[in-house]
Amino acid sequence: MVEIVAFETLNDSQREQAADILHRALAHMKSAYSPEEAAAEVAKFDEKDRNAFAAVENGNVIGWIGVTFVYDYSWELHPLVVDPNNQKSGIGSALIAHLEDYARQDGVLNLYLATDDDYGGTNLSGIDLFPDPLAKLAAIEPVKGHPFTFYRKLGFSIVGILPDGNGFGQPDIMMAKRI
Numbered sequence: 001m002v003e004i005v006a007f008e009t010l011n012d013s014q015r016e017q018a019a020d021i022l023h024r025a026l027a028h029m030k031s032a033y034s035p036e037e038a039a040a041e042v043a044k045f046d047e048k049d050r051n052a053f054a055a056v057e058n059g060n061v062i063g064w065i066g067v068t069f070v071y072d073y074s075w076e077l078h079p080l081v082v083d084p085n086n087q088k089s090g091i092g093s094a095l096i097a098h099l100e101d102y103a104r105q106d107g108v109l110n111l112y113l114a115t116d117d118d119y120g121g122t123n124l125s126g127i128d129l130f131p132d133p134l135a136k137l138a139a140i141e142p143v144k145g146h147p148f149t150f151y152r153k154l155g156f157s158i159v160g161i162l163p164d165g166n167g168f169g170q171p172d173i174m175m176a177k178r179i
């Protein structure tokens, strides 16, 4: 059985599992986390301006979600990673549903996120988005399983794009959901 627990209840070995998932799940991206960067990212969730939740099965972390309390009424979801061996079995959706319940209890109106395309995941990769980035964004299509389609299935809307966020032709796609 999979349960979703607060990050602060994880022991050291479960935190190492969370860092390892962060390292492996984004390995296809230019903005991937090295093992050291992933451990540092996990440690950040001890700070007061953020929180995180882990999906745990038989004592092992199989995915996790983080949130930062950026605005009073809009919180930033980052990161969301599911162990590659456990993807496409509802874990990511369950973590988002859990985070939505948590944020709603605090009167938050929106969750938002930025999802990079620095690996050719959409048709917006490798092109110049200027002079009219929003027109090009309106015609976005997935090319290599980009997760914007996952978020869209869960009710997130595309609300913007940062051209060249990760280098020329490597944008960051902004999404938000009214919860």
Ligand SMILES: CC(C)(COP(=O)(O)OP(=O)(O)OC[C@H]1O[C@@H](n2cnc3c(N)ncnc32)[C@H](O)[C@@H]1OP(=O)(O)O)[C@@H](O)C(=O)NCCC(=O)NCCS
Residues within 6 Å of the ligand: 025, 026, 080, 081, 082, 083, 086, 087, 088, 089, 090, 091, 092, 093, 094, 114, 115, 116, 145, 146, 147, 148, 149, 150, 153
């Ligand atoms: C994206 C991710 C978090 C989704 O979690 P998951 O547990 O695999 O997703 P779920 O099983 O809850 O999937 C829900 C739906 O989204 C679809 N989906 C999941 N990942 C997808 C992807 N990358 N592209 C397209 N569709 C996807 C599923 O097929 C499912 O569709 P269905 O309801 O029609 O069957 C997970 O695949 C992951 O960790 N990917 C690598 C890291 C990453 O890209 N994180 C997001 C960074 S912004």
